[in-house]
Amino acid sequence: MIQPAPLLQMRGIGKYFPGVVALAGVDLTVRAGEIHALLGENGAGKSTLIKVLTGVYQMDDGQILLDGKSIRPTTPKAAEEAGISTVYQEVNLIPALSVAENIGLGRQPGKLGFLNWRALRRHAREVLARLDLQNIDVDAELGSLSVAMQQMVAIARSLDMKAKLLILDEPTASLDEKEVADLFGVMRRLRDEGLGIIFVTHFLDQVYAITDRITVLRNGALVGEYRTAELPRLQLVSRMLGREVHDNAPRSPDLIAADESAPRIVEAKGITRRNAIAPVDLTLRKGDITGLAGLLGSGRTETARLIFGIDRRDGGELLVRGKPVEIKSPRDAVKHGFAFCSEDRKIEGILPNLSVRENLIFALQAKRGAWKTLSREEQMSLCNHYISALRIKTANTETPIRNLSGGNQQKVLLARWLATQPELIILDEPTRGIDIGARAEIEQLIHKLRAEGIAVMLISSEIEEIVRNSTRVVILRERRKTGEVMGDAIEPSRLMRAMAGGHEST
Amino acid sequence: MIDYAIPQTPPPARSPLVWPLAGIGLLVVLNVIINPAFLKITTLDGHLYGMPIDILNQGSRAMLLALGMTLVIATGGIDLAVGSLMAVAGSTAALLLVNHGVSLPVAMIAAIGVTMLGGLCSGLMVSWLGLQPIVATLIMMTAGRGVAQKLTNSEVIVVQNPAFEYLGNGFFVGLPFSILVVAVFYFAAYFFLRRTAAGLFVEAVGDNETAARFAGLATSRVKGLVYVFSGLCAGAAGLLAASNIRAADPYKAGEMMELDAIFAVVVGGTALTGGRFLIAGAFVGALLLQTLTTTMYVIGVKPSVAPVPKALLIIVVCLMQSEKTRAWLRGLFRRKAS
Numbered sequence: 001m002i003q004p005a006p007l008l009q010m011r012g013i014g015k016y017f018p019g020v021v022a023l024a025g026v027d028l029t030v031r032a033g034e035i036h037a038l039l040g041e042n043g044a045g046k047s048t049l050i051k052v053l054t055g056v057y058q059m060d061d062g063q064i065l066l067d068g069k070s071i072r073p074t075t076p077k078a079a080e081e082a083g084i085s086t087v088y089q090e091v092n093l094i095p096a097l098s099v100a101e102n103i104g105l106g107r108q109p110g111k112l113g114f115l116n117w118r119a120l121r122r123h124a125r126e127v128l129a130r131l132d133l134q135n136i137d138v139d140a141e142l143g144s145l146s147v148a149m150q151q152m153v154a155i156a157r158s159l160d161m162k163a164k165l166l167i168l169d170e171p172t173a174s175l176d177e178k179e180v181a182d183l184f185g186v187m188r189r190l191r192d193e194g195l196g197i198i199f200v201t202h203f204l205d206q207v208y209a210i211t212d213r214i215t216v217l218r219n220g221a222l223v224g225e226y227r228t229a230e231l232p233r234l235q236l237v238s239r240m241l242g243r244e245v246h247d248n249a250p251r252s253p254d255l256i257a258a259d260e261s262a263p264r265i266v267e268a269k270g271i272t273r274r275n276a277i278a279p280v281d282l283t284l285r286k287g288d289i290t291g292l293a294g295l296l297g298s299g300r301t302e303t304a305r306l307i308f309g310i311d312r313r314d315g316g317e318l319l320v321r322g323k324p325v326e327i328k329s330p331r332d333a334v335k336h337g338f339a340f341c342s343e344d345r346k347i348e349g350i351l352p353n354l355s356v357r358e359n360l361i362f363a364l365q366a367k368r369g370a371w372k373t374l375s376r377e378e379q380m381s382l383c384n385h386y387i388s389a390l391r392i393k394t395a396n397t398e399t400p401i402r403n404l405s406g407g408n409q410q411k412v413l414l415a416r417w418l419a420t421q422p423e424l425i426i427l428d429e430p431t432r433g434i435d436i437g438a439r440a441e442i443e444q445l446i447h448k449l450r451a452e453g454i455a456v457m458l459i460s461s462e463i464e465e466i467v468r469n470s471t472r473v474v475i476l477r478e479r480r481k482t483g484e485v486m487g488d489a490i491e492p493s494r495l496m497r498a499m500a501g502g503h504e505s506t
Numbered sequence: 507m508i509d510y511a512i513p514q515t516p517p518p519a520r521s522p523l524v525w526p527l528a529g530i531g532l533l534v535v536l537n538v539i540i541n542p543a544f545l546k547i548t549t550l551d552g553h554l555y556g557m558p559i560d561i562l563n564q565g566s567r568a569m570l571l572a573l574g575m576t577l578v579i580a581t582g583g584i585d586l587a588v589g590s591l592m593a594v595a596g597s598t599a600a601l602l603l604v605n606h607g608v609s610l611p612v613a614m615i616a617a618i619g620v621t622m623l624g625g626l627c628s629g630l631m632v633s634w635l636g637l638q639p640i641v642a643t644l645i646m647m648t649a650g651r652g653v654a655q656k657l658t659n660s661e662v663i664v665v666q667n668p669a670f671e672y673l674g675n676g677f678f679v680g681l682p683f684s685i686l687v688v689a690v691f692y693f694a695a696y697f698f699l700r701r702t703a704a705g706l707f708v709e710a711v712g713d714n715e716t717a718a719r720f721a722g723l724a725t726s727r728v729k730g731l732v733y734v735f736s737g738l739c740a741g742a743a744g745l746l747a748a749s750n751i752r753a754a755d756p757y758k759a760g761e762m763m764e765l766d767a768i769f770a771v772v773v774g775g776t777a778l779t780g781g782r783f784l785i786a787g788a789f790v791g792a793l794l795l796q797t798l799t800t801t802m803y804v805i806g807v808k809p810s811v812a813p814v815p816k817a818l819l820i821i822v823v824c825l826m827q828s829e830k831t832r833a834w835l836r837g838l839f840r841r842k843a844s
Contacts, residue, residue: 310720334722348720351713353781358706366723370704416721 007032007067007196008053008165014061015048022048026062026222028215030165030196035187037207037228038200040217041240041296041461043433046200049217050167054086055079067164085158086167087151095143095150100124102142103157127160128153131186148179155186159195166190167198172206173297176275184210202297203478204233204500218242237295237500241463252447257471257486258287264322265424265455266338268307271316276302278480279316284424289446289456291470293463293495299479300459301343304426307457308340309333334367339417341410343429343459349413350401357383357397359412364419386415391441407438414445425449428459443469463492463499477501522775523787525826526794529819533797537804553677557800559685565796566684567592567760570743571767572774572788573695574736579771581711581729582780583639587628588740588767590650591621592760595744597654600663600754603670610669618741624650625737629730643733647764654756663754674750684746688789691742696785705783708732712780766795773823794823 008030015023023045030036040046051057053064055073064071066082073079076086093102103124124138133152142150151171158166168187172180187197187210199211207214207228214231216223216239223239262285270279277299284290292300305311307318309327317324320336327333330340342348351359361379368374374382383397390411394404401409410430417425427446431439446469449456460466466473473490475483475498483498537544537557547556571588578585595617602613624646631642665671676683699705710718711728719725743763748754772778773794774787798819802812825831 308720329724330720331722331724340720342720347714348716351710351717353713354706354709358710362706362710362718362723363721365703365706366718366721368703370702370707373702420722 006030006065007034009065010049010053010062011065012062013049013052013059013064015052015057016060021220023052023059023220024061026217026220027225028053028198029225030198032164032196033191033194034213035191035197035199035211037211037214038198038217039207039214039236039240040223041242043219044217044240045220046217047169048220050086050169050198050200053079054084054167080161080163083162083164084167085161085163085165086169087154087158087171088169093142093150093154093157095141097142098139099128099136099142099145099153100138102153103127103138103160105157107161123160124156127156130159131156131189133186146179148175148183151183152186155190159190163195165196165198167200169200170202171199172201172203180206202295204236204295205478207236208233216240233500234497237496240295241461241496251467251490255289255469255471255490258285262286262288265320266307267319267322268303269317269319271303271306271313271318273302273306273311273314276311276479277306277476280476280481282307282474282481284455284457286423286453286455287450288471289450289458289469291466291473291490292457292459292476293466293473293499294476295499296461297479298476298499300476301428302479303476304340304428304457304459307333308338308426310340331366334363334420337421337423339363339420339422339425341413341417341425341427341430343432345406345409345413345433350409352402353400355398356387356392356394356401356404356412359401360386360397360415361419363416367420382415382419386412386418390415390445405438407434407442410434410442411438414442418449422454424455424457426457426459429461430458431460431462431465463495466490466495467492475499522784522827523790525823526773526775526787526790529794529823530790530797533794533801537801541804549680552680554680557804559682561793561796561800562685562688563682564800565792566682566688567743567747568763568766568770568792568795569688569789570691570739570746571736571763572770572792573691573785574732574739575764575767575771576774576776576783576785576788577699577708577732578639578736579712579768579776579778580708580780580783581732582715583632583729583732584643584768584778585625585628585733585736586640586643586764587624587646587650588736588743589760589763589765590647590654591624591737591740592744592747592763593654593754593756594624594650594657595621595741596748596754596759597657597663597756599670599745600665600748601657603665603667604663610667613670614745617745618738621741621744622734622737625734625740626730628737629733632733633726633730651756654754654759658754658756660756662756665748665752665754670749671752672749674746674748684750687742687746691739692785692789699785709782713782766792769820770795773820775827794819 006029008028010026010028013023013026026045026049028049038046048057052059055075055078058074071082073082073084100121104120121138128134128136128138131152133156136149136152142153145153155166171183175183191197201207211228213225214228214236215225218240219242264283264285266284268280268282270281272279280303292303294300306313309329309332318327319325325336327336333340351362357379360383361374365374380397386392387394392411392415393408401412404412430442446456446458458466458469467490470490472484472486473495474481475495477499482501544557547554547559574588575585598620599613599617602608602616603610628643628646631637631645632639672683674684678686699708707723707728710723711725715725744760747759770791771788774784774791776783776787795816798816799812802815807815
């Protein structure tokens with residue numbers, strides 16, 4: 001069999017930000033007529049690599065060959081002109097213009113500055129027909145179409161621009177099953193026409209359904225390139241997560257699940273939100289650390305956001321200590337004794353320019369309201385208590401929190417919630433981006449909270465973190481709960497298999 | 507790994523009030539050169555008179571507006587409606603006093619009630635409907651002018667009521683009454699904002715609204731209430747203005763005052779991006795603007811061209827507050843020295 005000539009070769013790509021190596025020595029090869037999955041967990045470097053390829057970032061090392069010619073795109077426009085088109089989850093076209101205008105944008109037919117509308121529309125219809133999309137009205141305003149249809153229009157536009165390489169960056173994240181099937185149909189058609197397609201997704205089922213090859217990245221480095229048909233799902237997951245499976249991960253013997261009689265702090269019955277999480281049941285008991293295990297995009301954070309009232313749920317009910325409650329906002333959740341440490345410290349956690357003290361007392365003060373103000377003495381005693389208990393390293397209590405390291409910021413946010421004396425604390429990736437010392441301290445703290453009778457829900461991408469710290473593990477896959485295990489059943493390999501799903505033989 | 511690199515903080519700037527205070531100092535020196543008696547304060551019938559007192563008195567309206575504006579800006583918003591609301595307050599009070607013979611306290615309460623309601627409308631549009639603050643308050647700015655004209659039938663209502671005249675012209679223990687109003691507002695705001703958690707909530711909303719909401723704060727309530735407070739300040743300023751000229755003028759009252767208030771806040775060191783705010787900054791900023799206005803009056807600059815030097819001064823103060831400009835100037839002097 002003759003190997004198709006590589007359409008795109010990225011060799012030894014390196015990209016450095018101050019203090020951070022985003023990519024080092026990464027290769028990516030895409031052949032014409034191939035759908036190539038680019039996979040990796042958070043921080044793997046997928047989006048940096050795409051941004052280098054599409055001219056958003058300039059690479060610091062390496063070489064890009066397109067059709068054997070060296071290119072170095074400096075702007076997204078230059079990349080498009082070279083034949084590299086990108087379709088994002090959030091379509092980057094102009095919603096207020098018609099479908100035909102969007103497709104022809106920048107290359108309008110006409111003379112002397114006058115636009116030939118008839119030619120524009122006819123051309124748009126031809127392009128859509130090539131993708132078997134005659135049902136799209138070229139005069140419709142783009143913004144009035146569904147996200148799926150808008151993506152189709154974006155793909156049609158790429159095709160019209162003589163794209164050789166199409167990058168689909170998480171196109172399926174907000175599509176339903178039928179829309180995904182339609183998208184796959186278009187992707188297969190383009191592949192058969194000889195395009196190269198890079199497909200970024202979190203959904204492994206989709207990877208196995210449509211891709212020919214897989215490139216896996218981890219922590220900014222290349223793990224390897226594989227033929228999809230030759231890489232079993234479990235191996236793929238272990239490569240993405242980055243370690244061989246250790247079944248003897250250290251697990252404290254006292255991590256015994258709370259028994260059925262333990263007080264149920266929170267019970268979720270069939271809580272659900274469209275395109276975020278299928279109906280899920282959860283029982284968070286006093287004395288339990290409930291781990292939520294799943295790959296990126298499996299619905300972990302979505303579940304936490306529903307419980308904490310950040311997103312509205314479409315169905316199901318929440319019981320707090322056996323009584324049904326209506327939680328419509330984080331404020332309601334805090335009143336019921338919930339606490340939620342978000343995975344995104346910068347955007348959803350810290351108040352960057354306010355002091356450590358103000359950040360630390362903030363949730364408690366918000367819970368009490370403006371009138372029941374904590375006195376300066378009370379604030380200082382809370383700060384002093386938590387700064388020494390959690391060993392927070394800060395110059396003093398009045399330093400802006402943005403001056404602290406990631407680990408210390410995280411400890412301040414934990415202290416913020418502990419000060420409210422919560423009954424349930426949800427920790428979403430509590431150790432992400434934190435140095436090893438602080439990480440161990442935060443894990444110790446989690447066990448201490450359990451001992452104090454707080455129900456803990458722990459979300460982590462790191463299986464071993466889940467295994468080390470959970471008394472009970474709920475497994476999520478492709479936005480639904482697929483199992484719950486406890487005790488000796490909490491084993492990395494077993495969890496990984498459950499997270500990967502599919503047939504174990506493949 | 508994920509980028510959690512911490513930006514290096516610039517060395518702590520001196521108090522942001524240094525430059526506006528320097529501006530005031532410069533103007534005072536200029537005035538003293540032109541008129542050596544500028545700083546002289548005399549007593550007549552136990553009342554204090556003199557240019558500094560006059561500046562404080564005339565600046566009182568802008569100081570009140572700037573106080574309300576400070577909080578709105580601290581949440582990341584802006585309030586363009588305050589000038590119009592001043593006219594609404596004056597018109598409401600004048601209408602009730604002259605045409606309906608209502609007692610002064612009731613007229614005042616009604617006038618301020620109406621402007622607070624106007625602020626509530628802005629606040630609801632921002633927090634509940636999610637409109638951009640600049641759009642929401644532009645709507646209230648237009649609507650407020652219309653309401654003021656409707657109330658007065660588009661005419662200036664002259665008020666002959668000694669008690670009402672006292673607000674903007676009278677003296678209390680030697681000082682103009684309006685200065686006392688300003689003092690009471692500033693001290694009350696200071697104690698409310700800095701001795702309770704209200705100030706923290708306002709700053710948190712401006713600093714990172716999402717994080718504040720996720721920590722359990724009712725952020726939309728905070729965002730709405732700052733406009734109500736701004737309406738309260740505008741109402742008080744409107745009453746002082748109408749009393750000062752003994753008439754409610756639906757067209758001229760508070761005209762362009764919203765811009766003076768925004769200038770005062772920015773010059774006083776509160777960033778338009780929201781977050782940390784300085785109550786004293788609003789006062790100092792408004793004082794600088796009024797000192798300049800009075801200075802130009804003394805020098806004899808025509809009122810029609812007065813905005814030009816005003817704009818120049820504001821741009822100088824704003825540039826001097828920027829770390830970038832100061833670094834550039836330092837570099838310039840060093841190069842010249844070598």
